[in-house]
Amino acid sequence: MTLFEAIVLAIIEGLTEFLPVSSTGHMIIATALMGISPTPFVKLFTIAIQLGTILSVLVLYYRRFLRSLSFYYKLVVAAIPASIFGFLFSDEIDGLLESPLVVGITLVVGGIILLFVDKWFNRPNIDNSDDITYWQALKIGLFQCLALIPGTSRSASTIVGGMTQQLTRKAAAEFSFFLAVPMMFGATVLKLKGHFDDGNGLTNPEINQLIIGNAVGFVVAIIAIKSFIGVVSKYGFKAFGWYRIIVGGIILIMLLSGHSLQIL
Known part of the structure; x- marks a missing residue:
């Protein structure tokens, strides 16, 4: 993976991570079009650049994170269901991660839901x-379990x-932004641990790509979050629904045309 390709992926991550459009689906299309092979470092990179997007939430909403302990308790409560399901069904989830067809279908189905939500x-x-109450936080956390399906x-x-x-x-x-912080941080730490446990290291160019990628993701995510809040407050989710249907349709068309797609 070149530095240019790393920057492109970081831009995509920053734009799509907090929008209801699936960053995974966009990564599939981008890596396929650029011909990026799913090497151990590329797989690490696509997760580790989430640190930059996490930082964007902390910077934009730092007052919320300093307000009270109950704020953190609610995030913990909301994070519990997906953490448990992710641990119990890790093998099944890994199996789904190998299927771009699942991603294409869920993008379309989710898009249809957003048209009417x-x-x-x-x-x-x-x-x-x-x-919100703790009970409401838990219910939102149960919905987050659906995100275990790529x-x-x-x-x-x-x-x-x-x-x-x-x-x-x-x-x-x-609240979705806030909940992303513990979930994405945990996923990044586990990915880093797995990368080094498997005997993989990092070269200087790879370290540079991670640093630049996180910096780019941070800036782009700030712009995306600010824009998204304004758009969704005024216009709702219908446009995102149609967009998901288009992206999912592109993936399905690429699969039907015999294009080999990889999920990183």
Whole structure:
């Protein structure tokens, strides 16, 4: 993987991680078009650059993270279901990760859901994610379990979960951002540990790609989060639904045309 390719992937990660469009689906298309082989470092890179996107949430919402301990308790409660299911069904999840077909289908199905979610949950009464109860946090965490299916999108599942608990679109999106921090940090730490446990190291060019990739992801994610909040608060999720359907359709068409796709 070249530095240019690393920057492109970092831009895609920063743009898609917090939007309900599945960063996995976009990585599949990007790596296929650029011909990037799924080497151990490339697999590490696509996870480790999440550190930059995590930092963007901490910078934009640092006041929330300094407000109270109950904020952290709710994040822990919401993170428990996916952590448990991820541990218990890790082999099954790994099997799904090898199927671009699953990603294409879930992108389309999730897109259809987003076309109607604004109509289904149109009477929100919680405009601040700090006001949710622990029980509501747990329910949102259960929705996050759906994101263990590749292509579902962690952001989409938790946002929809928040809307089922009567959060406004803005509040649901923000809680989704906050919940991403422990989940993505944990995934990155495990990926790094696995990389080195397997006897892999890092060359100087690879270290540079990780540093630059995280920096690019950080800047792009800040722009994406700010833009997303404004768009979704005003217009809802229908445009993202159509976009998911298009991206999922592209993956399915590529598969039907005999194109070999890899999930990193």
